[in-house]
Amino acid sequence: MSNQSIEQNQSIEQKPSSTAGIVSFFRACANKEKNKQIRGPDYLAKIFFKGWDRFLLKFHRLTLPMARRRVPGTYEYLIARTKFFDDVFKQALVENYPQIVFLGAGYDTRPYRFKDYINQTKIFELDVPTTQQIKRQYLRLSNVSIPKQLHFVPINFNKEDLGEVLINAGFKKNQKTLFIWEGVTEYLTPGAVDSTLDFISSKNSSGSTVAFNYIYKSVIDGTCEYYGAKEIVKAVTKSEEPYQFGIEEGKIEQFLNERGFEAVSHYTTEDLEKKYLTTDDGSLFGRISGYVCIILTVVKT
Numbered sequence: 001m002s003n004q005s006i007e008q009n010q011s012i013e014q015k016p017s018s019t020a021g022i023v024s025f026f027r028a029c030a031n032k033e034k035n036k037q038i039r040g041p042d043y044l045a046k047i048f049f050k051g052w053d054r055f056l057l058k059f060h061r062l063t064l065p066m067a068r069r070r071v072p073g074t075y076e077y078l079i080a081r082t083k084f085f086d087d088v089f090k091q092a093l094v095e096n097y098p099q100i101v102f103l104g105a106g107y108d109t110r111p112y113r114f115k116d117y118i119n120q121t122k123i124f125e126l127d128v129p130t131t132q133q134i135k136r137q138y139l140r141l142s143n144v145s146i147p148k149q150l151h152f153v154p155i156n157f158n159k160e161d162l163g164e165v166l167i168n169a170g171f172k173k174n175q176k177t178l179f180i181w182e183g184v185t186e187y188l189t190p191g192a193v194d195s196t197l198d199f200i201s202s203k204n205s206s207g208s209t210v211a212f213n214y215i216y217k218s219v220i221d222g223t224c225e226y227y228g229a230k231e232i233v234k235a236v237t238k239s240e241e242p243y244q245f246g247i248e249e250g251k252i253e254q255f256l257n258e259r260g261f262e263a264v265s266h267y268t269t270e271d272l273e274k275k276y277l278t279t280d281d282g283s284l285f286g287r288i289s290g291y292v293c294i295i296l297t298v299v300k301t
Contacts, residue, residue, distance in 0.1 A: 019187070025067070027042040030078065031046070038285045045107070048135070071232050076273075080275070081182065099122050099177040101166065103126055112146070124166060125152050174205045181213075213295075214293055214295065216291045219246055226269075227288075261299060261300060263296070266294075
């Protein structure tokens with residue numbers, strides 16, 4: 001890892017993730033959409049804002065268009081992505097998965113929005129202490145009840161072993177588990193992605209599931225010409241959380257097979273648009289960034 005990458009990762013460990021805040025802003029705006037078919041489901045996203053940020057959210061009809069122009073397709077993508085991971089999480093609760101793990105939970109609100117669906121499933125939220133502490137403060141200030149099945153697990157991803165931290169928090173190896181890895185892989189090094197997948201495939205029972213999104217590798221090397229790619233690269237390059245990992249277009253199944261997984265379902269931009277952004281009259285709400293995909297995969301038997 002370069003010195004620049006080390007410094008960037010250290011800064012993320014030392015203060016709350018700015019990316020988590022941006023995602024929450026888009027989710028909160030999406031929850032205000034007039035069209036019920038398109039409207040984002042995250043009604044709790046708004047609690048993570050105060051001061052100037054709350055002002056920006058209040059006047060989202062003015063601020064949101066500017067944000068959308070800066071990173072074309074991202075708002076639409078996050079509407080679809082949120083709904084996809086909601087579906088996966090809720091289905092795992094209905095099927096009474098013994099365990100669900102959020103890897104890099106950020107300001108995810110699913111355990112609180114779907115708390116009535118939780119029976120005996122143990123849920124682990126992993127994130128850096130800074131982001132997790134701020135999140136817990138906001139939840140407390142907004143009187144959001146924390147399900148008793150939920151465990152907050154602080155972790156320094158640069159220094160601590162994922163498996164050791166999880167097991168110390170009460171995670172059981174060889175139990176069927178859903179891992180939700182949303183909005184994370186693109187910010188990790190290839191080595192960090194591989195080590196996480198290695199832990200999941202080697203320490204969990206066959207049938208354990210991983211849901212994650214990824215970007216095309218061409219975004220990283222600057223050759224991607226898809227809608228929104230140039231703008232997002234410009235935006236993240238200026239941030240403290242740059243993109244570091246992508247998968248070659250069309251190579252996802254090979255990537256998974258080499259690491260002990262097999263694909264269950266794979267969603268490209270076009271798939272996400274059709275499923276989540278197309279209304280009953282056949283009109284498309286908006287285009288999604290052309291370089292993003294979401295995969296649902298299981299540990300091989």
